[in-house]
Amino acid sequence: GGIAPGVDLFCVRVFPDAASGANQGDIANAIDALSRMNSVDLINMSLGTDIASQIELDAIRDALERGTLCVCAAGNNSGPVNYPAAFTECIAVSALGRLGWGPPGSLTATRVPQNSALFGNENLYFANFSCFGAQIATAAPGVGIVSTVPSRFGLEAPYAAMDGTSMASPAACGALAAMLATAPGYVLLPRDESRTQMAVTILRAKCRDIGLHPEYGGRGTLHTA
Numbered sequence: 001g002g003i004a005p006g007v008d009l010f011c012v013r014v015f016p017d018a019a020s021g022a023n024q025g026d027i028a029n030a031i032d033a034l035s036r037m038n039s040v041d042l043i044n045m046s047l048g049t050d051i052a053s054q055i056e057l058d059a060i061r062d063a064l065e066r067g068t069l070c071v072c073a074a075g076n077n078s079g080p081v082n083y084p085a086a087f088t089e090c091i092a093v094s095a096l097g098r099l100g101w102g103p104p105g106s107l108t109a110t111r112v113p114q115n116s117a118l119f120g121n122e123n124l125y126f127a128n129f130s131c132f133g134a135q136i137a138t139a140a141p142g143v144g145i146v147s148t149v150p151s152r153f154g155l156e157a158p159y160a161a162m163d164g165t166s167m168a169s170p171a172a173c174g175a176l177a178a179m180l181a182t183a184p185g186y187v188l189l190p191r192d193e194s195r196t197q198m199a200v201t202i203l204r205a206k207c208r209d210i211g212l213h214p215e216y217g218g219r220g221t222l223h224t225a
Contacts, residue, residue, distance in 0.1 A: 003174030046166035048082030067195030095142025142168030
């Protein structure tokens with residue numbers, strides 16, 4: 001199941017624990033390992049900060065030259081797009097919600113914006129926590145996303161609803177992975193910048209306008225039709 005069934009999935013830990021931030025060197029090493037050693041096509045990065053890192057950018061550029069595209073969470077502080085999403089070499093993903101999703105009184109229900117300009121088509125809205133700006137490439141579901149969470153408080157294999165661009169980014173990344181798997185000629189391309197650029201071209205071509213200004217929704221949401 002999942003958004004991209006059958007995908008080869010690799011995971012690299014860069015956060016030592018739930019209370020600690022990620023080290024820039026660890027992030028750069030993770031990007032390098034995934035791109036150089038595992039030859040991945042896409043890397044999801046559900047992390048960010050308001051300070052640009054040259055170490056991370058160098059790793060992202062090296063990955064791009066190996067055919068790997070980084071898809072990144074835009075950030076959750078209702079301000080400018082965070083890094084690394086703000087780098088032009090990356091795909092920045094903002095978060096969407098849908099009116100009526102989430103019971104009254106839940107955290108999910110508090111993510112609805114007050115500004116009417118942040119409402120799009122099909123009852124979709126730009127989440128009031130999501131970062132925005134000219135760097136946004138696409139938008140994806142990021143409000144009330146139900147998934148597995150670590151076992152704790154005596155619960156085994158629990159589920160929870162979470163909000164954030166860290167939920168939207170992997171949704172966009174998974175959708176793009178499914179599209180690349182069936183894109184004519186993509187898998188035959190060499191692992192160099194031409195492969196990365198084709199992934200970007202396919203993403204742009206497959207986005208559907210959802211009635212939001214580009215600084216909020218980018219080119220829209222990814223769809224397969």
